[in-house]
Amino acid sequence: MMDEIVKELTLLLMYLTSWKEDVGFAQARRTWKGYPFETINKLTDEELISGSQRSKSVYLTDEGVKLAEQLGKKYLNEEIKL
Template sequence: MGRDSLLQALTLAMIRLTAWEEKGFDGPVLRAWKGYDWDAIDQLVEEDFIHTEHRWKSIYLTDKGEARADEILNHLEPLLEEKTPNCTKRNGQ
């Protein structure tokens, strides 16, 4: 995995970890602030993992993005537990 792909994956995971649920037009959406690397944000938009508009200060995860973020976090979780056994699991699990 190259540097850009890793940055994109970790950005998506961070977005998922910091997201909150909000009422959207078609039901609930996961929204997060977009204080991440702009190139990574642009790539995530291009690949339909997130949606944002230029003037918005936040983004929301698409269903595809939420699923991919959960895959990434499920892959990372065992690695994190090995390094920091006292860490709190995400979403209170």
């Protein structure tokens, strides 16, 4: 249970500290991945984030953004849209 909470809060923090970056004809949310590798790997495996293992930053997937916004409601009791 605690692992799930850590994973959710990490995703929420990644979302809250993300920025928009142009990727071709669209924009994507990019964030630093300065969190425990085990948690980063779980988020990657669940396709909530994506990016190179060599890179210091990752992209939040559309699903990751949606879940992070829901987690804002769950943990902060407010709707968050960046």
